[in-house]
Amino acid sequence: MSAGTDAATLERLRAAIRSTSERLVALLMTVADPASPAIGDWSIQDLAIHLTDVYEDYPRFLRGEKTVLADPTGITAYNAEVVGAGLGLSVKEAARRIEAAAVELDGLLAGWPPVDPVTWHGELRLSPATFAALPASEAIVHGRDVARAEGRSFRTERAHAAVTLANLAELLPNYVDKEAAAGFSAVYDLRLKGGERRFLTFSDGSLEVSATARPADCVVLADPETFLLIGYKRIGQWGPALTGKVLTWGRKPWLALKLPNLIASI
Secondary structure, three states, X not given: OOOOOOHHHHHHHHHHHHHHHHHHHHHHHOOOOOOOEEEOOEEHHHHHHHHHHHHHHHHHHHOOOOOOOOOHHHHXXXXXXXXXXXXXXXXXXXXXXXXXXXXXXHHHHHOOOOOOOEEOHHHOEEOHHHHHHHHHHHHHHHHHHHHHHOOOOXXXXXXXXXXXXXXXXXXXXXXXXXXXXXXXXXXXXEEEOOOEEEEEEEXXXXXXXXOOOOOOOEEEEEXXXXXXHHHOOOOOOHHHHHOXXXXXEOOOHHHHHXXXXXXXXX
């Protein structure tokens, strides 16, 4: 499933990981109330445990260690089990472990050949760029979760959000909602402010993601951080549409409203 990654893209993703992870760690180190609800049933404390687990997994994948998940779509249930079991960490202790894992990850990625795939959950072989987009997306989305719970803000540089979302797109065919996408065929031209662009071709329950231009039914121009939050079901579509953060046009612009419902959250 994997394609190679050019060295420049991997360097941009390493910069995104460093920036978002540093800000996430700084945020966690100054949390006032770890018991505050963060997302769903999870408190900030729970979220810190989840982040520790996933951040420490990324270097393991690069060292060739096997995952416990045979199916990547089971990751939500697995995450819930990890949080339920707990790691006995305070939020500050979790932040220090996240920081150490991020530093180790950056070092491993620095020496990783851009053409060599990385084996992830379910034995999926990801391009290094898609693999690197995963920790950056964790920091962007969960950093916002923590910040909102604390009544604070957590913003990501547009270029970092754009390169993260564009390269995370390789995973999307594994997360198509088969029921929602059944019988549906359309091509989306997803243009991210910050310079990235991907074409999403749906065909009766399947999805192909490509950087190669093709005629599109619906063009979506989006602020990348906003669109990432829509994709992770953190915010709805109408607010961004009304404020110009997501614009649509083309032969069938109304299809933009359907797009988030075609993909289950990663």
